[in-house]
Amino acid sequence: xxxxxxxxxxxxxxxxxxxxxxxxxxxxxxxxxxxxxxxxxxxxxxxxxxxxxxxxxxxxxxxxxxxxxxxxxxxxxxxxxxxxxxxxxxxxxxxxxxxxxxxxxxxxxxxxxxxxxxxxxxxxxxxxxxxxxxxxxxxxxxxxxxxxxxxxxxxxxxxxxxxxxxxxxxxxxxxxxxxxxxxxxxxxxxxxxxxxxxxxxxxxxxxxxxxxxxxxxxxxxxxxxxxxxxxxxxxxxxxxxxxxxxxxxxxxxx
Amino acid sequence: xxxxxxxxxxxxxxxxxxxxxxxxxxxxxxxxxxxxxxxxxxxxxxxxxxxxxxxxxxxxxxxxxxxxxxxxxxxxxxxxxxxxxxxxxxxxxxxxxxxxxxxxxxxxxxxxxxxxxxxxxxxxxxxxxxxxxxxxxxxxxxxxxxxxxxxxxxxxxxxxxxxxxxxxxxxxxxxxxxxxxxxxxxxxxxxxxxxxxxxxxxxxxxxxxxxxxxxxxxxxxxxx
Numbered sequence: 197x198x199x200x201x202x203x204x205x206x207x208x209x210x211x212x213x214x215x216x217x218x219x220x221x222x223x224x225x226x227x228x229x230x231x232x233x234x235x236x237x238x239x240x241x242x243x244x245x246x247x248x249x250x251x252x253x254x255x256x257x258x259x260x261x262x263x264x265x266x267x268x269x270x271x272x273x274x275x276x277x278x279x280x281x282x283x284x285x286x287x288x289x290x291x292x293x294x295x296x297x298x299x300x301x302x303x304x305x306x307x308x309x310x311x312x313x314x315x316x317x318x319x320x321x322x323x324x325x326x327x328x329x330x331x332x333x334x335x336x337x338x339x340x341x342x343x344x345x346x347x348x349x350x351x352x353x354x355x356x357x358x359x360x361x362x363x364x365x366x367x368x369x370x371x372x373x374x375x376x377x378x379x380x381x382x383x384x385x386x387x388x389x390x391x392x393x394x395x396x397x398x399x400x401x402x403x404x405x406x407x408x409x410x411x412x413x414x415x416x417x418x419x420x421x422x423x424x425x426x427x428x429x430x431x432x433x434x435x436x437x438x439x440x441x442x443x444x445x446x447x448x449x450x
Numbered sequence: 451x452x453x454x455x456x457x458x459x460x461x462x463x464x465x466x467x468x469x470x471x472x473x474x475x476x477x478x479x480x481x482x483x484x485x486x487x488x489x490x491x492x493x494x495x496x497x498x499x500x501x502x503x504x505x506x507x508x509x510x511x512x513x514x515x516x517x518x519x520x521x522x523x524x525x526x527x528x529x530x531x532x533x534x535x536x537x538x539x540x541x542x543x544x545x546x547x548x549x550x551x552x553x554x555x556x557x558x559x560x561x562x563x564x565x566x567x568x569x570x571x572x573x574x575x576x577x578x579x580x581x582x583x584x585x586x587x588x589x590x591x592x593x594x595x596x597x598x599x600x601x602x603x604x605x606x607x608x609x610x611x612x613x614x615x616x617x618x619x620x621x622x623x624x625x626x627x628x629x630x631x632x633x634x635x636x637x638x639x640x641x642x643x644x645x646x647x648x649x650x651x652x653x654x655x656x657x658x659x660x661x662x663x664x665x666x667x668x669x670x671x672x673x674x
Contacts, residue, residue, distance in 0.1 A: 281667075329624075336621035343617055347608050357604045357671045361618060364600055364664055371625065 235406030277359030464553030603668030
């Protein structure tokens with residue numbers, strides 16, 4: 197087996213995952229703080245005001261990265277969920293379920309910041325536009341996934357059931373992404389393209405990309421932290437978990 | 451027994467069970483008629499207003515009517531052990547799940563499709579628009595049954611499953627109601643409803659072909 201596959205297989209072991217993520221989290225958190233600080237400073241203080249929107253546009257440094265994350269985390273949750281369902285890997289199930297509340301939070305942030313921006317710019321907190329409505333539906337699906345996971349007693353069945361629900365809800369993701377192209381929406385099309393021409397000035401683009409990276413790092417260390425706690429909870433009768441919290445009773449179940 | 455005969459047997463069994471509980475069968479239709487009566491009472495009998503809200507109102511009520519009986523879909527089967535028998539039987543579970551969905555649609559979807567045009571007449575829609583509405587319901591209600599069955603299969607073992615169901619299922623119903631009402635509204639305003647109806651038909655094909663696999667997976671988890 198080559199090194200990468202071996203590492204991947206090892207990662208499926210709760211104990212290895214726990215130790216590995218424990219080492220990774222401080223670095224991810226540090227990187228997140230640095231990038232977030234730089235992005236916020238450049239975005240909120242250094243970048244010039246927009247010629248039409250004045251300073252109101254600065255909310256994109258929160259709104260757009262959150263919106264990207266709301267979709268990114270959903271897909272990450274589904275990928276992890278599929279791995280969990282197909283190979284019955286407990287760690288994958290837990291990572292999927294640990295992602296859901298973070299994704300829901302980013303979706304809520306997207307909706308709230310969008311509403312706050314919409315009030316001065318569109319003259320209304322909310323319009324029933326395809327982009328806004330599909331993002332709201334995404335929030336409902338996140339809540340459904342979290343709710344189903346909480347409702348089922350057996351943690352492993354719960355994770356599998358919630359993953360299936362998440363997979364069914366996956367059809368919503370392309371609808372959100374393409375809604376600004378498929379329908380004539382009030383919400384503007386995207387201004388940032390990874391390939392090709394950008395409709396945004398570099399002084400605004402770089403802080404935006406920094407914020408996008410910062411939210412990814414935030415998700416990474418948060419999902420690992422959550423997954424660690426959930427793992428400890430579910431494996432609390434295993435010896436490695438008891439050892440991990442400094443509680444190694446002789447004769448306890450291995 | 452061959453697979454088609456097994457599917458037919460399951461379908462007929464569900465229909466026979468439904469026929470023995472006629473009051474339950476009538477619930478969706480009565481719900482549709484009564485709630486549709488409340489709207490003109492609440493909003494006033496202004497004809498123009500009723501015509502303009504009719505596509506959305508009738509579709510939303512039909513959707514809720516189809517949801518009413520959803521929670522019962524696998525409940526009795528889980529209680530009396532039929533579900534376990536279906537799962538361990540030698541036929542593929544997705545196909546059997548499709549038979550269950552078909553039975554549910556025949557019992558609660560089809561009556562709504564048949565009665566909704568009567569409501570549409572009362573709301574003052576033209577016969578052409580009523581035809582489009584009936585067609586959109588005919589294409590849309592089987593999607594509701596298929597997606598709904600996924601939600602039921604995941605929540606059937608839960609104590610408060612019924613309450614949960616709407617949380618799981620309603621967000622997934624959104625595309626159906628968007629395109630269905632878009633078709634009816636287009637016809638109302640004198641445009642061609644074809645594009646929305648084709649999309650609805652595509653969604654029907656997608657739902658009927660893929661939902662059974664999700665239902666089967668959900669049932670296996672709920673029963674285990």
